[in-house]
Amino acid sequence: ARPKVGYLYSGNKPVNLISERIHSIKVKDIKGIPVVVEEQTTLYDAIVTLFLEDVGTMFIVSNGYLAGVVSRKDFLRNIMGGTDINKVPVGLIMTRMPNIVMTYSDETVLEAAIKIIEHEVDSLPVVEKVETEGREYYKVVGKVSKTNITKLLVELGRQ
Amino acid sequence: ARPKVGYLYSGNKPVNLISERIHSIKVKDIKGIPVVVEEQTTLYDAIVTLFLEDVGTMFIVSNGYLAGVVSRKDFLRNIMGGTDINKVPVGLIMTRMPNIVMTYSDETVLEAAIKIIEHEVDSLPVVEKVETEGREYYKVVGKVSKTNITKLLVELGRQ
Numbered sequence: 134a135r136p137k138v139g140y141l142y143s144g145n146k147p148v149n150l151i152s153e154r155i156h157s158i159k160v161k162d163i164k165g166i167p168v169v170v171e172e173q174t175t176l177y178d179a180i181v182t183l184f185l186e187d188v189g190t191m192f193i194v195s196n197g198y199l200a201g202v203v204s205r206k207d208f209l210r211n212i213m214g215g216t217d218i219n220k221v222p223v224g225l226i227m228t229r230m231p232n233i234v235m236t237y238s239d240e241t242v243l244e245a246a247i248k249i250i251e252h253e254v255d256s257l258p259v260v261e262k263v264e265t266e267g268r269e270y271y272k273v274v275g276k277v278s279k280t281n282i283t284k285l286l287v288e289l290g291r292q
Numbered sequence: 293a294r295p296k297v298g299y300l301y302s303g304n305k306p307v308n309l310i311s312e313r314i315h316s317i318k319v320k321d322i323k324g325i326p327v328v329v330e331e332q333t334t335l336y337d338a339i340v341t342l343f344l345e346d347v348g349t350m351f352i353v354s355n356g357y358l359a360g361v362v363s364r365k366d367f368l369r370n371i372m373g374g375t376d377i378n379k380v381p382v383g384l385i386m387t388r389m390p391n392i393v394m395t396y397s398d399e400t401v402l403e404a405a406i407k408i409i410e411h412e413v414d415s416l417p418v419v420e421k422v423e424t425e426g427r428e429y430y431k432v433v434g435k436v437s438k439t440n441i442t443k444l445l446v447e448l449g450r451q
Contacts, residue, residue: 150310151451152451155448155449180368184372189364205348212368242445243446243449243450247446249442279441279442283408286314286401287402287406289310
Protein backbone atom coordinates (compact mmCIF):
# COMPACT_ATOMS: atom_id res chain seq x y z
CA ALA A 134 0.00 0.00 0.00
CA ARG A 135 1.11 3.50 -0.76
CA PRO A 136 2.13 5.28 2.39
CA LYS A 137 0.02 8.28 3.26
CA VAL A 138 2.51 11.05 2.99
CA GLY A 139 0.55 13.30 0.67
CA TYR A 140 0.41 16.14 3.17
CA LEU A 141 4.15 16.49 2.90
CA TYR A 142 3.77 17.90 -0.61
CA SER A 143 0.86 20.21 -0.08
CA GLY A 144 3.09 23.22 0.37
CA ASN A 145 2.28 23.35 4.06
CA LYS A 146 4.85 22.69 6.71
CA PRO A 147 4.69 19.11 7.99
CA VAL A 148 3.43 20.32 11.31
CA ASN A 149 1.39 17.22 12.08
CA LEU A 150 4.61 15.24 12.45
CA ILE A 151 5.85 17.74 15.01
CA SER A 152 2.58 17.52 16.82
CA GLU A 153 2.76 13.69 16.80
CA ARG A 154 6.25 13.73 18.22
CA ILE A 155 5.30 16.22 20.93
CA HIS A 156 2.26 14.12 21.81
CA SER A 157 4.48 11.06 22.25
CA ILE A 158 6.63 12.61 24.99
CA LYS A 159 5.47 11.91 28.53
CA VAL A 160 5.99 13.83 31.75
CA LYS A 161 8.16 10.96 33.05
CA ASP A 162 10.56 11.54 30.13
CA ILE A 163 11.43 15.07 31.23
CA LYS A 164 10.50 15.38 34.91
CA GLY A 165 13.00 16.69 37.44
CA ILE A 166 13.63 16.29 41.14
CA PRO A 167 11.15 18.13 43.38
CA VAL A 168 12.21 20.22 46.37
CA VAL A 169 9.97 19.45 49.31
CA VAL A 170 9.64 20.94 52.82
CA GLU A 171 7.32 20.31 55.77
CA GLU A 172 4.37 22.58 56.55
CA GLN A 173 5.92 23.74 59.84
CA THR A 174 9.07 25.11 58.14
CA THR A 175 9.40 28.87 58.69
CA LEU A 176 9.39 31.15 55.67
CA TYR A 177 12.99 32.02 56.49
CA ASP A 178 14.13 28.39 56.37
CA ALA A 179 12.05 27.72 53.27
CA ILE A 180 13.65 30.67 51.45
CA VAL A 181 17.12 29.46 52.45
CA THR A 182 16.23 26.04 50.99
CA LEU A 183 14.92 27.76 47.85
CA PHE A 184 18.30 29.43 47.34
CA LEU A 185 20.39 26.40 48.28
CA GLU A 186 18.46 24.21 45.84
CA ASP A 187 18.18 27.02 43.30
CA VAL A 188 14.53 26.45 42.44
CA GLY A 189 11.64 28.84 41.88
CA THR A 190 8.92 26.68 43.40
CA MET A 191 8.80 24.22 46.28
CA PHE A 192 6.23 21.70 47.37
CA ILE A 193 4.93 21.43 50.91
CA VAL A 194 4.12 18.04 52.42
CA SER A 195 2.17 16.96 55.43
CA ASN A 196 2.50 13.35 56.65
CA GLY A 197 4.36 12.59 53.44
CA TYR A 198 1.59 13.78 51.13
CA LEU A 199 1.28 16.93 49.03
CA ALA A 200 -0.30 19.75 51.01
CA GLY A 201 0.74 22.91 49.17
CA VAL A 202 2.92 24.82 46.74
CA VAL A 203 4.97 27.97 47.36
CA SER A 204 6.83 30.03 44.78
CA ARG A 205 9.46 32.76 44.85
CA LYS A 206 6.63 35.16 44.01
CA ASP A 207 4.64 34.09 47.12
CA PHE A 208 7.67 34.65 49.34
CA LEU A 209 8.34 38.09 47.86
CA ARG A 210 4.68 39.10 48.18
CA ASN A 211 4.57 38.06 51.85
CA ILE A 212 7.81 39.81 52.72
CA MET A 213 6.56 43.00 51.04
CA GLY A 214 3.32 42.66 53.01
CA GLY A 215 5.23 42.60 56.28
CA THR A 216 4.88 38.90 57.19
CA ASP A 217 7.38 37.89 59.90
CA ILE A 218 9.46 35.33 58.01
CA ASN A 219 11.13 34.06 61.19
CA LYS A 220 7.84 33.11 62.81
CA VAL A 221 5.31 32.30 60.10
CA PRO A 222 5.34 28.71 58.80
CA VAL A 223 5.21 28.04 55.09
CA GLY A 224 1.93 26.17 55.63
CA LEU A 225 0.24 29.48 56.33
CA ILE A 226 1.06 31.13 53.01
CA MET A 227 1.06 28.18 50.61
CA THR A 228 -1.44 27.53 47.86
CA ARG A 229 -3.21 24.49 49.26
CA MET A 230 -5.23 21.55 48.03
CA PRO A 231 -7.57 21.44 46.15
CA ASN A 232 -6.15 24.51 44.37
CA ILE A 233 -2.89 22.83 43.35
CA VAL A 234 -2.44 22.12 39.65
CA MET A 235 -0.79 18.70 39.34
CA THR A 236 0.45 16.35 36.66
CA TYR A 237 1.17 12.62 36.41
CA SER A 238 4.13 10.63 35.03
CA ASP A 239 1.95 9.22 32.23
CA GLU A 240 0.45 12.51 31.15
CA THR A 241 1.92 14.01 27.99
CA VAL A 242 4.27 16.96 28.23
CA LEU A 243 1.75 18.80 26.07
CA GLU A 244 -0.98 18.37 28.70
CA ALA A 245 1.43 19.52 31.42
CA ALA A 246 2.51 22.54 29.34
CA ILE A 247 -1.13 23.51 28.77
CA LYS A 248 -1.75 23.39 32.54
CA ILE A 249 1.31 25.56 33.19
CA ILE A 250 0.16 28.18 30.68
CA GLU A 251 -3.54 28.17 31.58
CA HIS A 252 -2.99 28.34 35.34
CA GLU A 253 -0.03 30.74 35.04
CA VAL A 254 2.34 28.71 37.21
CA ASP A 255 6.05 28.02 36.76
CA SER A 256 5.96 24.33 37.55
CA LEU A 257 3.74 21.40 38.46
CA PRO A 258 4.25 18.65 41.00
CA VAL A 259 4.27 15.20 39.40
CA VAL A 260 2.15 13.09 41.71
CA GLU A 261 0.95 9.55 42.38
CA LYS A 262 -2.54 9.17 43.76
CA VAL A 263 -2.91 7.06 46.92
CA GLU A 264 -6.31 6.10 48.37
CA THR A 265 -6.54 5.54 52.12
CA GLU A 266 -9.76 5.18 54.11
CA GLY A 267 -11.83 6.53 51.25
CA ARG A 268 -9.74 9.68 50.89
CA GLU A 269 -7.34 10.61 48.13
CA TYR A 270 -3.78 11.70 48.86
CA TYR A 271 -0.96 12.57 46.51
CA LYS A 272 2.70 11.58 46.77
CA VAL A 273 5.13 14.00 45.09
CA VAL A 274 7.37 12.00 42.74
CA GLY A 275 8.75 14.74 40.52
CA LYS A 276 8.43 18.20 39.06
CA VAL A 277 7.82 19.59 35.59
CA SER A 278 8.74 23.22 35.03
CA LYS A 279 9.06 25.69 32.19
CA THR A 280 12.79 24.98 32.42
CA ASN A 281 12.21 21.28 31.66
CA ILE A 282 10.01 22.25 28.72
CA THR A 283 12.56 24.76 27.40
CA LYS A 284 15.24 22.04 27.62
CA LEU A 285 12.95 19.70 25.69
CA LEU A 286 12.56 22.25 22.90
CA VAL A 287 16.35 22.58 22.74
CA GLU A 288 16.68 18.79 22.49
CA LEU A 289 14.04 18.52 19.77
CA GLY A 290 15.69 21.34 17.85
CA ARG A 291 19.16 19.83 18.12
CA GLN A 292 18.13 16.35 16.95
CA ALA B 293 11.78 13.38 -9.50
CA ARG B 294 11.04 11.15 -6.59
CA PRO B 295 10.80 13.19 -3.42
CA LYS B 296 13.34 12.33 -0.77
CA VAL B 297 11.20 10.99 2.00
CA GLY B 298 13.06 7.74 2.59
CA TYR B 299 13.89 8.59 6.19
CA LEU B 300 10.19 8.52 7.00
CA TYR B 301 10.16 4.74 6.60
CA SER B 302 13.39 3.89 8.34
CA GLY B 303 11.64 3.06 11.58
CA ASN B 304 13.03 6.14 13.24
CA LYS B 305 10.85 9.02 14.30
CA PRO B 306 10.88 11.84 11.74
CA VAL B 307 12.71 14.05 14.17
CA ASN B 308 14.56 16.01 11.53
CA LEU B 309 11.27 17.55 10.42
CA ILE B 310 10.63 18.72 13.97
CA SER B 311 14.10 20.13 14.14
CA GLU B 312 13.59 21.90 10.81
CA ARG B 313 10.37 23.45 11.98
CA ILE B 314 11.89 24.57 15.27
CA HIS B 315 14.84 26.08 13.39
CA SER B 316 12.44 28.08 11.21
CA ILE B 317 10.85 29.96 14.13
CA LYS B 318 12.42 33.29 14.99
CA VAL B 319 12.51 35.26 18.20
CA LYS B 320 10.32 37.92 16.59
CA ASP B 321 7.58 35.30 16.10
CA ILE B 322 7.18 34.67 19.82
CA LYS B 323 8.64 37.68 21.63
CA GLY B 324 6.63 39.49 24.29
CA ILE B 325 6.49 43.00 25.72
CA PRO B 326 9.41 43.88 28.02
CA VAL B 327 8.96 45.62 31.37
CA VAL B 328 11.52 48.37 31.71
CA VAL B 329 12.45 50.72 34.57
CA GLU B 330 15.09 53.42 35.05
CA GLU B 331 18.31 52.79 36.98
CA GLN B 332 17.34 55.27 39.73
CA THR B 333 14.11 53.40 40.60
CA THR B 334 14.16 52.14 44.19
CA LEU B 335 13.96 48.40 44.82
CA TYR B 336 10.57 49.02 46.45
CA ASP B 337 9.13 50.73 43.37
CA ALA B 338 10.70 48.15 41.07
CA ILE B 339 9.12 45.29 43.06
CA VAL B 340 5.73 47.04 42.93
CA THR B 341 6.11 47.28 39.14
CA LEU B 342 7.12 43.60 39.03
CA PHE B 343 3.86 42.64 40.74
CA LEU B 344 1.67 45.07 38.79
CA GLU B 345 3.04 43.81 35.49
CA ASP B 346 3.21 40.23 36.76
CA VAL B 347 6.66 39.43 35.35
CA GLY B 348 9.61 37.57 36.81
CA THR B 349 12.33 39.69 35.22
CA MET B 350 12.64 43.37 34.38
CA PHE B 351 15.12 45.30 32.30
CA ILE B 352 16.88 48.43 33.49
CA VAL B 353 17.58 51.27 31.09
CA SER B 354 19.85 54.27 31.26
CA ASN B 355 19.39 57.07 28.68
CA GLY B 356 17.03 54.76 26.82
CA TYR B 357 19.54 51.94 26.43
CA LEU B 358 19.83 48.59 28.18
CA ALA B 359 21.91 48.87 31.35
CA GLY B 360 20.88 45.86 33.41
CA VAL B 361 18.56 43.01 34.28
CA VAL B 362 16.90 42.24 37.62
CA SER B 363 14.87 39.16 38.51
CA ARG B 364 12.51 38.15 41.31
CA LYS B 365 15.40 36.07 42.64
CA ASP B 366 17.68 39.12 42.83
CA PHE B 367 15.05 41.07 44.77
CA LEU B 368 14.48 38.20 47.19
CA ARG B 369 18.23 37.71 47.72
CA ASN B 370 18.74 41.41 48.48
CA ILE B 371 15.82 41.64 50.88
CA MET B 372 17.09 38.56 52.73
CA GLY B 373 20.53 40.18 52.86
CA GLY B 374 19.09 43.25 54.58
CA THR B 375 19.23 45.73 51.70
CA ASP B 376 17.06 48.81 52.39
CA ILE B 377 14.56 48.52 49.56
CA ASN B 378 13.23 52.04 50.13
CA LYS B 379 16.62 53.65 49.58
CA VAL B 380 18.67 51.43 47.30
CA PRO B 381 18.18 51.98 43.54
CA VAL B 382 17.73 49.01 41.25
CA GLY B 383 20.88 50.08 39.38
CA LEU B 384 22.94 49.01 42.39
CA ILE B 385 21.81 45.39 42.43
CA MET B 386 21.21 44.67 38.74
CA THR B 387 23.25 42.34 36.57
CA ARG B 388 24.94 44.86 34.30
CA MET B 389 26.50 44.99 30.86
CA PRO B 390 28.54 43.18 29.59
CA ASN B 391 27.14 40.30 31.65
CA ILE B 392 23.64 40.46 30.18
CA VAL B 393 22.63 37.59 27.93
CA MET B 394 20.67 39.06 25.01
CA THR B 395 18.90 37.91 21.89
CA TYR B 396 17.81 39.51 18.60
CA SER B 397 14.55 39.48 16.64
CA ASP B 398 16.19 37.50 13.83
CA GLU B 399 17.79 34.89 16.02
CA THR B 400 16.04 31.52 16.08
CA VAL B 401 13.98 30.55 19.12
CA LEU B 402 16.31 27.57 19.40
CA GLU B 403 19.35 29.84 19.84
CA ALA B 404 17.45 31.90 22.42
CA ALA B 405 16.34 28.75 24.28
CA ILE B 406 19.93 27.48 24.37
CA LYS B 407 21.07 30.79 25.89
CA ILE B 408 18.31 30.61 28.52
CA ILE B 409 19.32 27.07 29.53
CA GLU B 410 23.09 27.55 29.41
CA HIS B 411 23.08 30.83 31.34
CA GLU B 412 20.33 29.69 33.73
CA VAL B 413 18.12 32.75 33.27
CA ASP B 414 14.33 32.98 32.96
CA SER B 415 14.23 35.41 30.08
CA LEU B 416 16.30 37.40 27.62
CA PRO B 417 15.92 40.98 26.43
CA VAL B 418 15.38 41.19 22.68
CA VAL B 419 17.64 44.04 21.58
CA GLU B 420 18.62 46.18 18.60
CA LYS B 421 22.21 47.29 18.42
CA VAL B 422 22.86 51.03 17.96
CA GLU B 423 26.32 52.45 17.30
CA THR B 424 27.02 55.99 18.48
CA GLU B 425 30.43 57.64 18.64
CA GLY B 426 32.19 54.32 18.23
CA ARG B 427 30.34 52.72 21.14
CA GLU B 428 27.68 50.04 21.03
CA TYR B 429 24.36 50.48 22.80
CA TYR B 430 21.31 48.24 22.89
CA LYS B 431 17.66 49.24 22.64
CA VAL B 432 15.24 46.83 24.34
CA VAL B 433 12.53 45.89 21.82
CA GLY B 434 11.09 42.77 23.41
CA LYS B 435 11.50 39.83 25.73
CA VAL B 436 11.73 36.07 25.29
CA SER B 437 11.04 33.96 28.35
CA LYS B 438 10.55 30.32 29.27
CA THR B 439 6.84 31.17 29.26
CA ASN B 440 6.99 32.20 25.57
CA ILE B 441 8.83 28.96 24.78
CA THR B 442 6.33 26.84 26.73
CA LYS B 443 3.50 28.55 24.82
CA LEU B 444 5.30 27.75 21.57
CA LEU B 445 5.50 24.07 22.48
CA VAL B 446 1.76 24.09 23.22
CA GLU B 447 1.07 25.68 19.83
CA LEU B 448 3.28 23.20 17.97
CA GLY B 449 1.62 20.32 19.80
CA ARG B 450 -1.89 21.57 19.08
CA GLN B 451 -1.34 22.12 15.36
